[in-house]
Amino acid sequence: HVQLVESGGGSVQAGGSLRLSCAARTGTFRSACMGWIRQVSGKEREGVATIVGDKIISYSDSVKGRFIISKDNAKNTLHLQMGSLKPEDSGMYYCVADSCSWCTDGWCYGSGGELADKYQGHGTQVTVS
Secondary structure, eight states: OOEEEEEOOEEEOTTOOEEEEEEEEOTTTTTSEEEEEEEOTTSOOEEEEEEETTTEEEEOTTTTTTEEEEEEGGGTEEEEEEOSOOGGGOEEEEEEEEOOSEEETTEEEOTTSOBOOSEEOOOEEEEEO
16 A cells, blocks of 8 residues: 655745655555646646656656656655646646656646556645736
8 A cells, every 4th residue: 555645835935945745655556657736626636747767757848847856765655846837837736746747838647548657646836926
């Protein structure tokens, strides 16, 4: 069973920065496909960033160049460093984990093309004004 606990959200002015963290309780953290998704109430989820292993990384076009995803394998923690924040970055940010076949544009997928998001945390709110 995988447990994911996000932290680090908050309120920030446009142009500011935040660093989200996701503490993962899993025996396969190092090899898992992990990522961040976000959702605004009433809208569909949006893939933000993914990381597989330590170096296979993808970002959605909307955050590319502003956000950085990283992992601390020693602490089983996933991070999302967010910079140059915009109001449209506001939303609930969730950490997700699963096994996967490939990742692109902030999403990971299984071999059948299904979203690889079997495990998801409870989220942390980001508000940019």
